[in-house]
Amino acid sequence: MKALLRIPSISTLPEHAGDVRRAAQFVADELKRIGMENVRLIETAATDHPGGHPLVYADWLKAGSGATTVLCYGHYDVQPAEPLDEWKSPPFEPTERDGNLYARGAVDDKGQMWMHVKALESLFAANGGRLPVNIRVIVEGEEEVGGEGIARFVREHGDQLKADVAVVSDTEMFAPDLPTLCVGLRGMIYTEIEVRGARTDLHSGMYGGAAPNPFVALAQIISKLKDADGRILVPGFYDKVAKPTVDELKAWKALPFDEEHFRQAEVGSCELTGEPGYSVLERIWARPTLDVHGMPGGFIGSGAKTVIPAKALAKVSMRLVPDQIPVETFGAYKAYVESIVPKGVEADVRLIHSGDPIVISTDNPYVKSATEVMREVFGKETVFVRGGGSIPIVGDFVRELKTPTLLMGFGLPDDNLHAPNEKFHLANFHRGIESLIRFFSNVGA
Amino acid sequence: MKALLRIPSISTLPEHAGDVRRAAQFVADELKRIGMENVRLIETAATDHPGGHPLVYADWLKAGSGATTVLCYGHYDVQPAEPLDEWKSPPFEPTERDGNLYARGAVDDKGQMWMHVKALESLFAANGGRLPVNIRVIVEGEEEVGGEGIARFVREHGDQLKADVAVVSDTEMFAPDLPTLCVGLRGMIYTEIEVRGARTDLHSGMYGGAAPNPFVALAQIISKLKDADGRILVPGFYDKVAKPTVDELKAWKALPFDEEHFRQAEVGSCELTGEPGYSVLERIWARPTLDVHGMPGGFIGSGAKTVIPAKALAKVSMRLVPDQIPVETFGAYKAYVESIVPKGVEADVRLIHSGDPIVISTDNPYVKSATEVMREVFGKETVFVRGGGSIPIVGDFVRELKTPTLLMGFGLPDDNLHAPNEKFHLANFHRGIESLIRFFSNVGA
Numbered sequence: 001m002k003a004l005l006r007i008p009s010i011s012t013l014p015e016h017a018g019d020v021r022r023a024a025q026f027v028a029d030e031l032k033r034i035g036m037e038n039v040r041l042i043e044t045a046a047t048d049h050p051g052g053h054p055l056v057y058a059d060w061l062k063a064g065s066g067a068t069t070v071l072c073y074g075h076y077d078v079q080p081a082e083p084l085d086e087w088k089s090p091p092f093e094p095t096e097r098d099g100n101l102y103a104r105g106a107v108d109d110k111g112q113m114w115m116h117v118k119a120l121e122s123l124f125a126a127n128g129g130r131l132p133v134n135i136r137v138i139v140e141g142e143e144e145v146g147g148e149g150i151a152r153f154v155r156e157h158g159d160q161l162k163a164d165v166a167v168v169s170d171t172e173m174f175a176p177d178l179p180t181l182c183v184g185l186r187g188m189i190y191t192e193i194e195v196r197g198a199r200t201d202l203h204s205g206m207y208g209g210a211a212p213n214p215f216v217a218l219a220q221i222i223s224k225l226k227d228a229d230g231r232i233l234v235p236g237f238y239d240k241v242a243k244p245t246v247d248e249l250k251a252w253k254a255l256p257f258d259e260e261h262f263r264q265a266e267v268g269s270c271e272l273t274g275e276p277g278y279s280v281l282e283r284i285w286a287r288p289t290l291d292v293h294g295m296p297g298g299f300i301g302s303g304a305k306t307v308i309p310a311k312a313l314a315k316v317s318m319r320l321v322p323d324q325i326p327v328e329t330f331g332a333y334k335a336y337v338e339s340i341v342p343k344g345v346e347a348d349v350r351l352i353h354s355g356d357p358i359v360i361s362t363d364n365p366y367v368k369s370a371t372e373v374m375r376e377v378f379g380k381e382t383v384f385v386r387g388g389g390s391i392p393i394v395g396d397f398v399r400e401l402k403t404p405t406l407l408m409g410f411g412l413p414d415d416n417l418h419a420p421n422e423k424f425h426l427a428n429f430h431r432g433i434e435s436l437i438r439f440f441s442n443v444g445a
Numbered sequence: 446m447k448a449l450l451r452i453p454s455i456s457t458l459p460e461h462a463g464d465v466r467r468a469a470q471f472v473a474d475e476l477k478r479i480g481m482e483n484v485r486l487i488e489t490a491a492t493d494h495p496g497g498h499p500l501v502y503a504d505w506l507k508a509g510s511g512a513t514t515v516l517c518y519g520h521y522d523v524q525p526a527e528p529l530d531e532w533k534s535p536p537f538e539p540t541e542r543d544g545n546l547y548a549r550g551a552v553d554d555k556g557q558m559w560m561h562v563k564a565l566e567s568l569f570a571a572n573g574g575r576l577p578v579n580i581r582v583i584v585e586g587e588e589e590v591g592g593e594g595i596a597r598f599v600r601e602h603g604d605q606l607k608a609d610v611a612v613v614s615d616t617e618m619f620a621p622d623l624p625t626l627c628v629g630l631r632g633m634i635y636t637e638i639e640v641r642g643a644r645t646d647l648h649s650g651m652y653g654g655a656a657p658n659p660f661v662a663l664a665q666i667i668s669k670l671k672d673a674d675g676r677i678l679v680p681g682f683y684d685k686v687a688k689p690t691v692d693e694l695k696a697w698k699a700l701p702f703d704e705e706h707f708r709q710a711e712v713g714s715c716e717l718t719g720e721p722g723y724s725v726l727e728r729i730w731a732r733p734t735l736d737v738h739g740m741p742g743g744f745i746g747s748g749a750k751t752v753i754p755a756k757a758l759a760k761v762s763m764r765l766v767p768d769q770i771p772v773e774t775f776g777a778y779k780a781y782v783e784s785i786v787p788k789g790v791e792a793d794v795r796l797i798h799s800g801d802p803i804v805i806s807t808d809n810p811y812v813k814s815a816t817e818v819m820r821e822v823f824g825k826e827t828v829f830v831r832g833g834g835s836i837p838i839v840g841d842f843v844r845e846l847k848t849p850t851l852l853m854g855f856g857l858p859d860d861n862l863h864a865p866n867e868k869f870h871l872a873n874f875h876r877g878i879e880s881l882i883r884f885f886s887n888v889g890a
Contacts, residue, residue, distance in 0.1 A: 010748065012746070012748030012749055013746060013747070013748065014747070026786070028526045051813060059868050079750055079751075080744070080750055082744070082746070083646065086645065088645075115696070117645075144749075145748060145749055146749070151626025159620075170784045175513075186650060188650070188751070190749040190751070195713075197714045198529065198712045198713050198714045198863055199565070199712070199713025200863060200865060200866075201528070201531075201712070201862070201863070201864040201865060202712065202762065202863075203834060203862045203863040203864065204734070204736045204738070204762060204863075205631060205633070205833045205834020205835055205859075206729065206832075206833045206834055206862060207711075207712060207729060208676070208729065208734035208735075208736050208833060209719045209728035209732050209733075209734040209762050209833065210707075210712065210717045210718065210725045210728050210729050211712045211717070211730045212714050212716070212717075212718045213717065213718075213737055214738060215667070215737035215739065215759075216670075216671060216735075216736070216737050218663040218664070218672070219663070219665075219666075219667035219668050219737065220664075220667075220668045221553060221658070221670075222661060222664035223641075223662075223664050223665045223667075223668035223669075224668075225661075226661060228665070228787060228788075232484055248758075251723040254733060262655075265648075266652075267642025267643045267644070267652060267655065267656045268643050268645065269641075269642045269643045269644070269656060269657050269789050269790065270789065270790070270791055271657070271728050271789045271825045272655045272657075272789065273655065273656065273657045273658075273716075273788060273789035274655050275654070283654035283655050284651065284652060284653065284654045284655050287556050287654050288655040289649070289653035290661075291512060291649040291653050291654075291658050291661070291753055292658055292660035292664065292743070293660070293689060293743050293744045293749075293750055293751065293754065294660065294663050294742065294744040294745045294747075294752075295660060295743065295744035295753065295757075297525065297739065298737070298738050298739025298740065298760075299525070299738045299739040299760060300739045300740075300741035300745070300760075301457070301458060301525060301527070301818075302451075302457070302458070303458065303590060303591075303797070304455030304457055304590060304591070304635040304684055304734075304738075304760070304797050304798060305524055305525050305527075305738060305760075305761070305861060305863070306524075306633070306635065306738065306762055306834075307459065307524075307738050307739075307863055307864065308736055309738065309739065310739075312601050312662075315743075315744060315745075315749070315750075317649060317749070317751055319649065319650060319654070336801065340718075342673060343673075343716050343718060344715065344716045344717065344718035345714065347717070347808075348713055349476070351728050352748070352749050359537065361855075366722065367681070368502050372712075374879070376792070378625070381521075387650070388651045388652070388653060388654070389648060389649075389650020389873075397813070413651075416645070417648045417651060418646070418647075418648040418649075418750070418751060418752055418754070419645055419646040419647055420645060421645075421650065433666070
């Protein structure tokens with residue numbers, strides 16, 4: 001796994017395209033080595049998807065025609081590692097400390113995807129080169145940039161991923177030692193707002209007072225996206241938001257969740273924010289949100305430069321919940337932003353990528369099987385939670401392939417996903433492998 | 446001059462400190478070469494001013510004890526050159542095109558300072574190594590970062606700069622071929638607002654809806670600094686703003702100024718902005734303003750990163766006009782910003798540097814002399830204007846040294862100061878030298 005973590009397969013940065021491909025090849029080679037068959041890279045680049053990263057596919061379908069088929073999904077791409085100076089060990093030099101493995105991708109998702117590889121390797125070894133179940137493996141390299149390639153593959157060649165159940169290990173446990181299935185994910189739309197004022201950068205002494213300032217304009221726009229309480233002001237934004245069921249809300253209230261601990265230990269801010277009238281878990285699992293990730297442009301060096309920048313950009317994303325529809329929500333947002341552009345500037349609103357929100361039914365034998373094997377490994381009953389993040393492909397598995405999907409993840413809440421010092425608790429890596437071995441055997445029996 | 450323009454003496458960037466010193470030494474060597482005496486670098490670095498850049502001093506005081514003494518001021522430091530990709534020729538490779546010399550510092554202020562050097566060189570050559578007037582030259586390397594070093598030198602050793610009149614060529618002509626004296630300058634305060642939310646960068650999927658977003662908070666703060674019309678909302682901000690005199694306003698109305706041409710040719714935005722009820726010239730010369738120069742922090746790469754940044758910064762400056770007092774205005778601004786910090790985040794408001802606004806009396810013989818020589822060179826009457834930018838030291842010359850100061854600049858409105866493709870119109874470079882030769886001769890007569 002460390003060799004894979006050393007490859008900086010940052011899918012959003014074009015200069016790392018070679019590393020992304022190297023990671024794909026590495027995964028393919030390992031799948032072949034452990035005994036998987038029909039191993040191949042599937043190219044996703046197309047004229048309308050330039051720079052697409054390859055999928056890795058493998059299968060082993062010799063358990064018999066009546067046997068259960070499991071589709072294992074993971075992704076080998078990672079988020080950028082910035083800010084680099086906050087990492088205690090280099091992001092692409094996996095380092096063990098205190099029972100954790102630190103690296104970008106340690107838990108999201110190279111490390112968790114590797115549990116599947118290791119579980120299959122064990123089963124091949126224990127069963128004389130055979131598996132107790134039919135297995136398909138699909139590993140993508142664009143999860144962190146919207147997963148367009150795999151979405152198209154599922155639409156166009158979904159039959160090649162035909163399975164009875166899909167297993168995705170790209171989520172976290174609710175608390176240490178508490179086995180968890182995630183049964184809902186927020187979707188998202190990731191956008192850019194570009195605001196242009198003057199033709200070129202201007203001296204603020206000579207033009208200040210007459211030339212439009214795109215950062216001020218952008219700040220005015222952003223300040224009208226959310227009210228002081230965090231309620232999103234895009235008209236119609238909440239119209240299709242479905243409430244969680246009464247049972248679900250009751251179960252969430254029973255979870256071992258300490259808001260003050262969450263604020264202090266995880267967030268570390270002086271106060272939590274968000275919509276009044278909703279618990280923290282509701283706010284991060286079942287309510288849509290809007291965040292600004294950065295505002296490129298202008299002068300960002302140290303010291304002082306008295307420039308009125310010609311343009312300013314804001315990277316703005318919204319997390320969506322069932323039953324919001326990304327393309328619809330983006331349309332409403334774009335129209336709203338265009339309606340509040342201050343005088344003197346022009347604005348472009350662009351959709352960078354999107355993913356559907358989903359809720360997954362728990363009413364199937366695979367959920368039962370998963371909770372059984374995790375009870376054996378962890379000694380505790382599984383809790384059902386939702387996730388605040390997106391795994392775009394899960395919606396496609398559920399909707400396009402009609403495949404029941406288990407989000408069976410073994411990360412921890414403090415694993416620093418997408419942040420400096422991402423880690424994977426090694427005990428969970430091993431318990432994850434053990435759970436998967438038992439699950440594959442159990443559904444194959 | 447080209448050799449000097451090749452030195453990237455960017456005073457705000459610590460990594461260019463060596464270049465800044467190299468530029469100072471270059472200027473000193475040239476002053477010595479043309480015949481100036483007592484040439485020396487004056488260090489400004491001090492424990493409370495680390496990284497201070499040297500002053501260059503030279504004089505020639507042999508015109509006789511009753512002769513007039515002129516203090517020539519300029520600066521050899523420059524603004525950063527970003528955004529580099531918008532330069533048609535490299536910023537530190539001076540390039541002639543269409544009668545202009547393009548380079549960072551071409552007009553602000555290396556090129557204009559060089560007019561003084563060339564005028565003095567001509568006079569030395571024409572007068573057998575003598576000048577018709579006593580001259581002191583002071584050239585600083587911190588004008589673009591607030592001029593703290595020279596301000597202190599003026600306070601502590603002002604007698605060493607004793608003169609009857611100071612000549613500063615760091616401004617522009619109102620229009621091509623129209624000789625111009627600038628008789629007012631806006632002051633400024635340059636500030637940073639730092640907003641901190643979570644302890645570390647967080648995944649917006651996992652924490653969005655509960656964790657504070659510092660960019661959203663900063664946008665909310667900025668949106669409350671100015672109203673939609675551009676009126677600054679800091680309480681008391683306009684209390685000490687002095688109106689221009691009736692005569693001054695009348696003279697400005699008579700200037701050849703076409704607002705639509707200014708919008709199209711200089712600014713290039715779809716509309717001009719600023720306070721209603723004031724002409725464009727009033728807004729850029731006699732009204733205070735507030736601009737945001739950039740908002741460092743967060744994710745600024747291409748593509749998508751779903752991070753809630755731990756902190757965000759805004760570089761915010763205000764241009765001040767007589768009789769606003771920078772330290773007072775900063776105090777009011779800081780208190781106001783602190784009063785509007787949204788929940789969940791903490792904010793620091795820092796003053797980076799400041800400069801006093803000034804108006805200069807036109808009631809002295811040197812103004813008369815300057816208008817005469819420029820009439821000879823340009824064939825037109827001089828117009829009196831104000832400048833929207835700051836030259837911090839001018840306030841010190843006027844207030845501390847009680848020296849009448851002529852802002853006799855030969856730049857043009859489209860010279861792209863502080864912006865890509867800064868240039869100096871070479872015809873003006875030569876007419877500037879000619880005007881200075883005549884002025885030095887005239888006041889020495």
